[in-house]
Amino acid sequence: xxxxxxxxxxxxxxxxxxxxxxxxxxxxxxxxxxxxxxxxxxxxxxxxxxxxxxxxxxxxxxxxxxxxxxxxxxxxxxxxxxxxxxxxxxxxxxxxxxxxxxxxxxxxxxxxxxxxxxxxxxxxxxxxxxxxxxxxxxxxxxxxxxxxxxxxxxxxxxxxxxxxxxxxxxxxxxxxxxxxxxxxxxxxxxxxxxxxxxxxxxxxxxxxxxxxxxxxxxxxxxxxxxxxxxxxxxxxxxxxxxxxxxxxxxxxxxxxx
Amino acid sequence: xxxxxxxxxxxxxxxxxxxxxxxxxxxxxxxxxxxxxxxxxxxxxxxxxxxxxxxxxxxxxxxxxxxxxxxxxxxxxxxxxxxxxxxxxxxxxxxxxxxxxxxxxxxxxxxxxxxxxxxxxxxxxxxxxxxxxxxxxxxxxxxxxxxxxxxxxxxxxxxxxxxxxxxxxxxxxxxxxxxxxxxxxxxxxxxxxxxxxxxxxxxxxxxxxxxxxxxxxxxxxxxxxxxxxxxxxxxxxxxxxxxxxxxxxxxxxxxxx
DNA sequence: TCGTGTCAAGAACGGCGTTCGTGGCAACGA
DNA sequence: TCGTTGCCACGAACGCCGTTCTTGACACGA
Numbered sequence: 001x002x003x004x005x006x007x008x009x010x011x012x013x014x015x016x017x018x019x020x021x022x023x024x025x026x027x028x029x030x031x032x033x034x035x036x037x038x039x040x041x042x043x044x045x046x047x048x049x050x051x052x053x054x055x056x057x058x059x060x061x062x063x064x065x066x067x068x069x070x071x072x073x074x075x076x077x078x079x080x081x082x083x084x085x086x087x088x089x090x091x092x093x094x095x096x097x098x099x100x101x102x103x104x105x106x107x108x109x110x111x112x113x114x115x116x117x118x119x120x121x122x123x124x125x126x127x128x129x130x131x132x133x134x135x136x137x138x139x140x141x142x143x144x145x146x147x148x149x150x151x152x153x154x155x156x157x158x159x160x161x162x163x164x165x166x167x168x169x170x171x172x173x174x175x176x177x178x179x180x181x182x183x184x185x186x187x188x189x190x191x192x193x194x195x196x197x198x199x200x201x202x203x204x205x206x207x208x209x210x211x212x213x214x215x216x217x218x219x220x221x222x223x224x225x226x227x228x229x230x231x232x233x234x235x236x237x238x239x240x241x242x243x244x245x246x247x248x249x250x251x252x253x254x255x256x257x
Numbered sequence: 258x259x260x261x262x263x264x265x266x267x268x269x270x271x272x273x274x275x276x277x278x279x280x281x282x283x284x285x286x287x288x289x290x291x292x293x294x295x296x297x298x299x300x301x302x303x304x305x306x307x308x309x310x311x312x313x314x315x316x317x318x319x320x321x322x323x324x325x326x327x328x329x330x331x332x333x334x335x336x337x338x339x340x341x342x343x344x345x346x347x348x349x350x351x352x353x354x355x356x357x358x359x360x361x362x363x364x365x366x367x368x369x370x371x372x373x374x375x376x377x378x379x380x381x382x383x384x385x386x387x388x389x390x391x392x393x394x395x396x397x398x399x400x401x402x403x404x405x406x407x408x409x410x411x412x413x414x415x416x417x418x419x420x421x422x423x424x425x426x427x428x429x430x431x432x433x434x435x436x437x438x439x440x441x442x443x444x445x446x447x448x449x450x451x452x453x454x455x456x457x458x459x460x461x462x463x464x465x466x467x468x469x470x471x472x473x474x475x476x477x478x479x480x481x482x483x484x485x486x487x488x489x490x491x492x493x494x495x496x497x498x499x500x501x502x503x504x505x506x507x508x509x510x511x512x513x514x
Numbered sequence: 515t516c517g518t519g520t521c522a523a524g525a526a527c528g529g530c531g532t533t534c535g536t537g538g539c540a541a542c543g544a
Numbered sequence: 545t546c547g548t549t550g551c552c553a554c555g556a557a558c559g560c561c562g563t564t565c566t567t568g569a570c571a572c573g574a
Contacts, residue, residue, distance in 0.1 A: 157477040162490035169426030220414040233419035236497030
């Protein structure tokens with residue numbers, strides 16, 4: 001089957017007089033887009049570790065060497081996959097100063113959602129400056145929203161980057177559990193229940209004299225699911241950045257650095 | 258007495274009458290500790306990617322199969338390395354309610370320091386619940402400090418975990434630049450200058466109509482080094498968690514969830 | 515019809531994690 | 545003192561990986 005066409009042309013049917021490239025039959029033309037599409041299919045189905053040059057080539061009924069005509073590296077392939085994934089992010093409407101906190105969180109949620117929907121792709125952006133158009137647009141929007149809300153420029157610039165780091169890290173963290181669950185062959189709920197049970201037992205059975213706070217608060221330590229915790233950390237960050245807004249009707253004891 | 262330990266003496270010529278096998282007996286006893294020590298030496302010298310079972314075995318003048326008698330997995334080896342590294346962390350004195358914010362930051366800095374000193378070991382704890390004694394002690398201390406400062410238990414439990422995630426993520430982020438610098442063969446300063454210059458150019462040359470906030474704030478986006486940004490994000494988080502302290506003389510519009 | 519250039523792809527290189535089987539050595543029982 | 549036994553180091557091998565070299569088939573311009 002043909003992948004969805006990405007660029008403007010190419011969706012035309014092949015002229016009948018042009019021979020169907022090669023005697024090996026209806027082989028599809030290799031192209032960067034096709035390779036990236038295929039790699040993302042493998043990613044979604046089996047996780048990032050399954051995305052190898054050989055595996056992608058096999059999926060396209062060819063050898064690994066063939067990919068290097070369209071992609072210089074595995075690293076470049078991963079970057080391209082990330083760029084493509086980022087295109088799925090929906091950017092919220094224009095900045096609304098009255099709702100700037102909510103908008104910052106909406107953007108963070110959107111990034112988190114898209115990264116989480118594609119297995120452990122979140123491993124890729126950790127540590128590589130994202131230069132894809134979509135990433136840049138997210139960053140631009142986050143910045144605009146904060147500036148509209150009255151956050152000073154430097155705090156907004158750094159804050160946006162820190163929030164981005166946090167979102168990435170949490171998405172990656174979550175994807176690891178997904179990978180382990182996949183490897184264990186269990187259902188999601190069963191895996192989670194078993195895993196959390198083990199951690200709870202581990203914490204609860206620590207020597208209470210050396211770890212009093214931990215043992216006494218096992219209930220709170222274990223409460224909430226991944227989404228609750230992501231939301232909590234995000235709220236921490238947003239409250240923190242809000243404290244840099246000058247002349248606010250709150251938070252005036254240690255504000256503004 | 259001969260043929261125990263002292264691997265330095267193996268450069269002696271082997272007596273012709275002694276079977277070759279015997280001379281290799283001058284090896285040091287393998288043990289888990291020795292393997293972990295060696296692996297950390299490789300890590301510090303060449304980065305985490307250089308830590309392979311083969312590489313560590315080679316460093317010990319043996320074959321990779323020999324390691325599996327003392328370590329069940331590469332994953333287990335990495336966990337053991339992390340545990341060992343965490344032992345270098347110094348835990349601050351006991352909780353001082355008046356200084357709880359500073360103490361939280363001190364703990365975070367200490368974790369960050371030790372992780373950063375060992376190349377990209379920070380890749381390991383991202384996504385695996387740390388169960389080493391040292392990690393637990395850090396968590397216990399962080400929890401105690403927050404509770405002493407008046408943070409409600411659930412907020413303290415979640416907050417400590419979120420801060421831990423942030424510290425890990427930032428340490429990992431930093432280690433990637435170190436790895437790339439190492440790969441490029443440049444000096445640290447030269448690498449950084451070149452890298453930041455490229456990013457600055459990239460941002461500055463974006464189309465100003467589509468990325469107005471980005472282009473207008475290039476200066477702020479690029480300002481500060483890694484430590485400044487780490488500090489800033491940490492301060493964001495601490496201010497955020499502080500807003501959960503009830504009956505504070507600040508922050509009372511949306512506190513306590 | 516004959517180059518010619520492009521690009522798919524087979525083969526191979528060196529490295530990886532891991533397992534299997536073997537063989538040497540130390541400790542122990544007779 | 546001499547088997548015997550059990551443990552453990554380790555060579556070899558398996559099946560992956562990313563990447564490169566080389567070949568060769570095809571479409572196309574001359």
